[in-house]
Amino acid sequence: MGSPFPGMDPYLEDQDIWRGFHHYLADDIATALNARLSERYFADVEVRSTIEEIDVETRDVYPDAIVVEVASPLSSAAPAAVAIPEAPIQRTATVAIETKLRAVHIYVTKTRRLVTSIELLSPANKRGDGLIKYRRKRRKILLSTVHLIEIDLVRGGQRPGNEVNEPPLDTDYVLLVNRANDSHRRISEIWPVALNEPLPTLPVPLLEPDPDIPLDMTQIVNTIYMRAVYARRIDYSEPVPPPKLRPPMEHWWAEQQQAGRYHREQSGNDLDS
Numbered sequence: 001m002g003s004p005f006p007g008m009d010p011y012l013e014d015q016d017i018w019r020g021f022h023h024y025l026a027d028d029i030a031t032a033l034n035a036r037l038s039e040r041y042f043a044d045v046e047v048r049s050t051i052e053e054i055d056v057e058t059r060d061v062y063p064d065a066i067v068v069e070v071a072s073p074l075s076s077a078a079p080a081a082v083a084i085p086e087a088p089i090q091r092t093a094t095v096a097i098e099t100k101l102r103a104v105h106i107y108v109t110k111t112r113r114l115v116t117s118i119e120l121l122s123p124a125n126k127r128g129d130g131l132i133k134y135r136r137k138r139r140k141i142l143l144s145t146v147h148l149i150e151i152d153l154v155r156g157g158q159r160p161g162n163e164v165n166e167p168p169l170d171t172d173y174v175l176l177v178n179r180a181n182d183s184h185r186r187i188s189e190i191w192p193v194a195l196n197e198p199l200p201t202l203p204v205p206l207l208e209p210d211p212d213i214p215l216d217m218t219q220i221v222n223t224i225y226m227r228a229v230y231a232r233r234i235d236y237s238e239p240v241p242p243p244k245l246r247p248p249m250e251h252w253w254a255e256q257q258q259a260g261r262y263h264r265e266q267s268g269n270d271l272d273s
Helices: 015-036 128-142 217-227 247-259
Strands: 041-054 066-070 080-084 095-108 114-120 147-152 173-178 188-193 201-204 213-216
Touching: 015 041, 015 095, 015 114, 015 213, 015 217, 114 128, 128 147, 147 201, 173 201, 201 217, 213 217
Parallel strands: 114 147
Antiparallel strands: 041 095, 066 080, 095 114, 147 173, 173 188, 201 213
């Protein structure tokens, strides 16, 4: 059974699921493109590693002393209780993890010229130093002759483009296509998508005079969902992973849950709806 969401499933944004989904997304986009591209082009996946610091709650804890029993090695008497105080402050350390960032590139077969860069945003490049680095990369693409496609299926963090921030878009996901041209102005075609809407079919621009090729994002996400058996891994009775849903979507999802019972697949049963 498929996801109860018509497009992107916000439960896939869970940190325990996202990495695998992000990997599948890049591979499946490249596969879908190569099935449609002429021999003039090919698509490949670019993988970069970045070190991301995960911010966690830090607080001071002043615990009570604990009592343990200590037996003297020189005596067979019953062990005596000795109070050993804990450290006066306990804090959780910030964890640094290696994160894989993926993009899909379309090249000219003979010359290996980069034609189109499809950037798959991740939490790591929507905050902190990762956001700064991605904005730098984005700026270089927009100053070049390379087409940019940006696929942002992450509700959290800060969107990198000025064109989607000024004014801000009140939506859940943003996909855009920005075509290279001979002028100094590059216009982004923007698809804002709510989580109760299907994802768009994006036009993928190539070199003139070749026409755009379609990239059906809903079909790609649905195929990944089925192949990775997310239905048996996601418990839809649990809250949606952070950030908190926008009020209209919170109301919509509550209605969906009232209309049907969502749970993990068990004993071969699909999601009930």
